[in-house]
Amino acid sequence: xxxxxxxxxxxxxxxxxxxxxxxxxxxxxxxxxxxxxxxxxxxxxxxxxxxxxxxxxxxxxxxxxxxxxxxxxxxxxxxxxxxxxxxxxxxxxxxxxxxxxxxxxxxxxxxxxxxxxxxxxxxxxxxxxxxxxxxxxxxxxxxxxxxxxxxxxxxxxxxxxxxxxxxxxxxxxxxxxxxxxxxxxxxxxxxxxxxxxxxxxxxxxxxxxxxxxxxxxxxxxxxxxxxxxxxxxxxxxxxxxxxxxxxxxxxxxxxxxxxxxxxxxxxxxxxxxxxxxxxxxxxxxxxxxxxxxxxxxxxxxxxxxxxxxxxxxxxxxxxxxxxxxxxxxxxxxxxxxxxxxxxxxxxxxxxxxxxxxxxxxxxxxxxxxxxxxxxxxxxxxxxxxxxxxxxxxxxxxxxxxxxxxxxxxxxxxxxxxxxxxxxxxxxxxxxxxxxxxxxxxxxxxxxxxxxxxxxxxxxxxxxxxxxxxxxxxxxxxxxxxxxxxxxxxxxxxxx
Amino acid sequence: xxxxxxxxxxxxxxxxxxxxxxxxxxxxxxxxxxxxxxxxxxxxxxxxxxxxxxxxxxxxxxxxxxxxxxxxxxxxxxxxxxxxxxxxxxxxxxxxxxxxxxxxxxxxxxxxxxxxxxxxxxxxxxxxxxx
Numbered sequence: 133x134x135x136x137x138x139x140x141x142x143x144x145x146x147x148x149x150x151x152x153x154x155x156x157x158x159x160x161x162x163x164x165x166x167x168x169x170x171x172x173x174x175x176x177x178x179x180x181x182x183x184x185x186x187x188x189x190x191x192x193x194x195x196x197x198x199x200x201x202x203x204x205x206x207x208x209x210x211x212x213x214x215x216x217x218x219x220x221x222x223x224x225x226x227x228x229x230x231x232x233x234x235x236x237x238x239x240x241x242x243x244x245x246x247x248x249x250x251x252x253x254x255x256x257x258x259x260x261x262x263x264x265x266x267x268x269x270x271x272x273x274x275x276x277x278x279x280x281x282x283x284x285x286x287x288x289x290x291x292x293x294x295x296x297x298x299x300x301x302x303x304x305x306x307x308x309x310x311x312x313x314x315x316x317x318x319x320x321x322x323x324x325x326x327x328x329x330x331x332x333x334x335x336x337x338x339x340x341x342x343x344x345x346x347x348x349x350x351x352x353x354x355x356x357x358x359x360x361x362x363x364x365x366x367x368x369x370x371x372x373x374x375x376x377x378x379x380x381x382x383x384x385x386x387x388x389x390x391x392x393x394x395x396x397x398x399x400x401x402x403x404x405x406x407x408x409x410x411x412x413x414x415x416x417x418x419x420x421x422x423x424x425x426x427x428x429x430x431x432x433x434x435x436x437x438x439x440x441x442x443x444x445x446x447x448x449x450x451x452x453x454x455x456x457x458x459x460x461x462x463x464x465x466x467x468x469x470x471x472x473x474x475x476x477x478x479x480x481x482x483x484x485x486x487x488x489x490x491x492x493x494x495x496x497x498x499x500x501x502x503x504x505x506x507x508x509x510x511x512x513x514x515x516x517x518x519x520x521x522x523x524x525x526x527x528x529x530x531x532x533x534x535x536x537x538x539x540x541x542x543x544x545x546x547x548x549x550x551x552x553x554x555x556x557x558x559x560x561x562x563x564x565x566x567x568x569x570x571x572x573x574x575x576x577x578x579x580x581x582x583x584x585x586x587x588x589x590x591x592x593x594x595x596x597x598x599x600x601x602x603x604x605x606x607x608x609x610x611x612x613x614x615x616x617x618x619x620x621x622x623x624x625x626x627x
Numbered sequence: 628x629x630x631x632x633x634x635x636x637x638x639x640x641x642x643x644x645x646x647x648x649x650x651x652x653x654x655x656x657x658x659x660x661x662x663x664x665x666x667x668x669x670x671x672x673x674x675x676x677x678x679x680x681x682x683x684x685x686x687x688x689x690x691x692x693x694x695x696x697x698x699x700x701x702x703x704x705x706x707x708x709x710x711x712x713x714x715x716x717x718x719x720x721x722x723x724x725x726x727x728x729x730x731x732x733x734x735x736x737x738x739x740x741x742x743x744x745x746x747x748x749x750x751x752x753x754x755x756x757x758x
Contacts, residue, residue, distance in 0.1 A: 537663065539691075556691045562661070613690045614716075617667040 145607075149190045149200050150624045159194035188625065207607050209551045215577050217504075219523045219554040219566025220314070220362055222392055222414035229484065230417060230477040239476050244468035248453050254472060255452035257479045258445045264482050265431055268490070269388075269408060270401025273437025275444065276429045277470040280421065281389065284409030284428030285320035285356075287441060290462045291432060292354055292383050292407060293324055294439040298460065304353035304382070310339055312363055312558045314389060317356045326353055333560060337363040337516040339373050348380040358387040359403070360394070360521035362558045362566070364501065374404020383407060391415045392497055392571075393522035396490035400431075407432040416478040427474035441465045496571035497522040500578060504569050507582035511589045515561060523568035525561050536592040536599045538563040543610065544591070544602035548584035630655065630749055631723050635699075635742035638751060641684075642723065643699040643742055646730070650700050650739075653727045654687060654718060657752045662689035664719040671707035671728050678702065678731070680738055685728055687718065696728060700738045706730040 166172070173182070192200075210216070216223035234240065238253055248255065262274035278284040289307070296304045307321035308329045318328035329347050334340040339357065348355075355377045359367040367373065374384045386400045386408035392415040394400075400408055412418050412427045420426075432440065442461035443454040469475075485493065498521050505514065505524045512526045528538040542552030542565065554566040569578055591599050603609055634642040640658035644651045659666070668688040678684060678698040685696040685707075707729045711717060718726035733739070743751065 539663065559692060614665045614667065617665075617690055618715075 146200070146203060148624060149192065149197070150188075152192050152196050152200060153190040155191055157191045157193055157196075159192060159197060209546075214549055214551050215569075215573060215581055216551040217553045217567045217569050217581065218551065219364075219525070219568040220389065220557065221420070221554065222389075222411070222522075222568055222570060223420065223551075224392070224414070224417055224570040225572040226417050226419050226477075227481065227484070230480045233480040234473045234476045239473065242472070244472075248451075252452055254469070254476075255445050255454070257476055258469065259447055259452055261429075261475055261479050261482065262445065265410060265429055268395060268399065269405070269410075269431040270399030271405065271408065271431035272434040273432040273440050274429060275440040276427065276475050277441045277464070277466045278409070278428040278430060279466050279471055280426040281409055281411035281413075281428040282316040282320060283465065284411075284430045285316055285385075285387070286323055287428075287462070287465045288385065288407045288409055288430040288432065289320055289324040289326065289354065290465075291430070291436055291439045292385070293326070294460070294462050295383075295436055296353060298439075301381070303351055306347075306349075306351045307353055307385075308344065308347050308355040308382075310357065310361070311560055312337070312361050313356060313358055314362065314387060317358075317387060321356070333361075333363075337361070337365050337560075338367055338369065341369060341372060341376065344373060345376055348376060348382065350381070352377075352380055352382040354383045354385040354407075356385040356387055357405075358390055359400075360390045360523075362390075362523075363516050363525050363561070364520040364523040364566075364568075365516055366394075366521055370403040378404070389414060390522065393494055395494045396487055396492075397494055401433070407436055412474060412478050416481045418474045418477045418481075425471040425474060427471050427478070429475075493571050494522075497569075500569040500571060500573055501567070503575070504567060504578050504582060507579065508567075508585055511586050512565075522570075523566060525558065526565040526567065527561050528563040528565055531589065531592045532563050534592045535596040536588075538565050540599045540602065541565060541585075541588050541592075544588045544599045545584060546603035547605045548587075550581055550584060628656070630657075630745040632745055634723060635739070635744060636748035636751075637697065637699045637742060639697045641697055641699045643739075644723075645739070648732065649705055649730045650702070650733050651727050652684065652696075652699060652729050652731060653722055654696060655748070655752075656722045658694075659719050659722050662687070662694070662719075663691050665690040666715050666719045669708075669711040669715040669718055669728065671709075671711055672704045674704050674707055676704045677734075678704065680741075687715075698731065699742060700731060700733050701735050702731040702733040704729050705732045 211223050211225055242251060242254055258276055262276060265274050266272055278287045305326055306329050307326045308331055309317045311330055311332050321328045331343040331347055332340060357367060357373065359370060361367060377384050383406040384404045386405035388408045388410040391410055395415055407430065409428050409430045412429065413420050418427065438460040439462055441464055442458035443456045445452055446455045501520050501522050501524055505518060505520055508526065509518045512528065513530050514524060515527045528541055531541060538555050542555045545552045556564050557566055558564060588599060601610065634644045636642050636655060640655045642653050642655050666687060666689050670686040672684050678701060680698055680701045682698050683695045684698040687694055687696055708727050720726065
């Protein structure tokens, strides 16, 4: 008998909300239109902006809508339902207390046009979070304005550029980036009008100092370094690299995407970072935006602080206020204060854990990754050794030679109830599977995931077709990704 | 499968074939295999562009990743494969034939001698494959 608690309550295939539509069915009751409604509309809206035919909206009752979306959501794999070891993305659990705090009327109901007097609470949170991030990074200046990690990269590079321009060093137009970097690094450089110069990693998966030296010069503005890097390795020659970069008159940019591996233990300023962004969804547990509102604070050394986005919060004469007299600032990069609710969530997380708690967070993130790595290392090839920071990368070429690609392993994991890890990144590892368990997972969950991975490796050797056909148990089975990319159907009704 | 005998290669996985006075360029079957054969978009170079050997000639985008295509020889782009705009899968289906990417009018014919023979390329890709 199927356990009613685990039975799929929805049929295998769901109709779209449009297919549920019945002409005339409604889920609302609006007051009747006034007699002169048409005239009022044409008066208010120029004719060229008026719709010629009614919008093709689904006509459904409230219960239809509730059931449809509840069923859809029950099929979504998310960190609240399943282990989600998406390397580099850090799908850590978002404590619910963050939501409670962010939902408090004083925060959620505030309006950015209110007076500074009535926004003292939010301004204090901004002031406190800025100071906390400065303490954790060792970098004195902080801006909470950027709306996402990549936006933070872009903003920080603009700050660096403004500083160089101010010093008359306008020839610094290059940004050096290792080949393990996130794709956002070269993209941010390009958007700032700078040129990305790639350097190859050494055989140990770290920055090759010889390569770095050969590319550094009078046109280098910044070197963007991710530490720990995307192979899950600590850049153990960071001091030497930073010394070379500073000697060339350039700045050390730290991509803070992996700050969650070192937070509370290492201050990036101490290993030479001059400026960095922080992905608060990775390190400080706000939800992943999915394209929605995020936050990507930046921290910079004191000499770069005057160039940060304006306005910034200051504490003067016993009250918090916005400093708008910022003559060297690059200006605004986001309307009002950025995404306030995410800064409030960050504040809640910081206050819950404190410095000691954050130290435990990074410690457990690294411990969990190393435990999982130790369970998988004999069966899967791990090109950079059996010790890692918060994540590690498998090379599934051994399985590929048996007819099972990294993508097949990823899809098969869905049949065991696990979200797949990141595939085919970083680009320098063939058949890459990049696994990041995060600090909140239990020993039992890690062991269950490892058992599934070992079972898939065994299947690759004995019955590869069972893996290449996966997933078999999900509501939607193997997708044709090529067709999805080449002939996407993006609108309803279908043409 | 051994690479065809009438082309030469560079280590970044492009091939080159002499045809009349031009050099036809594409990406190797090995490169296609590395991209899981799922090629969704190809950006060939603009006709008339002048390139140095090693310059970025175009981009090939697969489901898995996007990669730059590098010019194996220097010269002017005499022709680019317009059929790829409609059908980028040609690169996966027939990498050494209908999936060609550009034809270059070489500015330095001696560069041809720097390219890898099919045998050398095949042993290079065999050594690149991790064990």
